[in-house]
Amino acid sequence: MIYVSEIERTVPTEYKTDLQKKVYHALEVLQIPFERVGTDEVITMEDCEEINKKLNMDMVKTLFLCNRQQTDFYLFITKGDKPFHAKDFSGTLGVSRVSFAPAEKMESMLGTKIGAATVFSMLLDTADRVKLVFDKEVVDGEYYGCSDGTTTGYMKIKTELIIKKFLPFAKHEAVIIEV
Numbered sequence: 023m024i025y026v027s028e029i030e031r032t033v034p035t036e037y038k039t040d041l042q043k044k045v046y047h048a049l050e051v052l053q054i055p056f057e058r059v060g061t062d063e064v065i066t067m068e069d070c071e072e073i074n075k076k077l078n079m080d081m082v083k084t085l086f087l088c089n090r091q092q093t094d095f096y097l098f099i100t101k102g103d104k105p106f107h108a109k110d111f112s113g114t115l116g117v118s119r120v121s122f123a124p125a126e127k128m129e130s131m132l133g134t135k136i137g138a139a140t141v142f143s144m145l146l147d148t149a150d151r152v153k154l155v156f157d158k159e160v161v162d163g164e165y166y167g168c169s170d171g172t173t174t175g176y177m178k179i180k181t182e183l184i185i186k187k188f189l190p191f192a193k194h195e196a197v198i199i200e201v
Contacts, residue, residue, distance in 0.1 A: 023072060024061055024062040024064060024069055024072050025061060026059050026060075026061050026076045027060040027061070028059070029057045029058070029059055029077065030057070030059070030060075031055065033049075034046065034058075034060075038172045038175075039134075039171055040133065041132075041133035041134060041140075041143065041145070041146060041171035042170050042171040042172050042175065044142070044145045044146070044171075045140075045142040045145070045170050045171050048188065048191060048192070049179075052183075054187060054188065055180075056177045056178065056179045057077055057178045058170065058175060058176065058178075059073060059076055059077065059175075059177075060174055060175055061174050061175070061176060063137070064169075064176070066137070067081065067102045073167070073176045074167065077176070077177075077178040079164075079167045079178050080102050080163075081102045081167040082100065082101065082102060082160055082167060082168055083099070083100050083101065083102045083104065084097065084098070084139040084140055084141065084168065084169070085098045085099075085100070085106060085139065086122065086123045086127070086128045086131075087111070087120040087121065087122060088121065088127065089118050089119070089120055090119070090121070092123070094117065094120075095123060095127070095153065096111075096115075096153045096155050097132070097141070097143065097144075097153070098111060098155045098156075098157070099141060099155070099156050099157060099160050100156075100157035100159070100201070101157060101159050101160060107201070110201045111155075111199075114200070114201050115155065115197070131143075131147065131151065132146065132147075132152070133146045134169070134171055137169070137173040138169045138171055138173045140168050140169040140170070140171055141166075141168060141184060141188070141189075142169075142170065142171055142192075143171070144192040144194040148193075150193075150194070153197065154195070154196045154197070155196065155198075156185075156196045156197070156199070157198075157199065158198050158200045159200075161181060161196075161198050163181050164180065165178050165180060166178070166180070166181040166184045
């Protein structure tokens with residue numbers, strides 16, 4: 023069982039990454055309320071079960087994908103318990119088959135390591151190289167649970183605030199698909 027802190031509603035006193043600092047700065051500027059917890063290192067969706075219980079919601083699954091040539095990149099956000107099928111994803115978007123992007127690309131483009139992929143990485147994608155894709159089931163949910171850009175910080179935010187306030191602030195639009 024992983025350690026999960028008590029719920030906090032304020033920014034951390036110290037930041038572990040530049041992305042994490044940008045995340046909380048953006049939330050403050052946008053006046054987006056959140057609940058957050060600190061944890062042991064979390065990598066898998068199974069690791070998130072204790073976080074889900076503490077925050078009373080379900081973490082999303084955030085996948086960083088690319089085509090074989092590594093010229094097209096996608097950040098796909100889906101339900102945590104939903105299996106991912108590359109063929110369905112690619113077919114729905116009408117793009118060539120995708121696979122998981124290399125860890126080095128995740129670190130250089132999203133500012134995160136495996137287990138910490140997050141919608142908040144759009145703050146770093148100033149060249150607009152990453153296409154943001156949401157599963158409609160996530161968008162339809164009341165709460166959005168995700169990493170704060172680290173593998174030890176997770177948060178709960180109203181989904182509509184991510185879509186209507188955060189994404190315009192990060193200068194990104196999302197494609198919403200049903201898979």
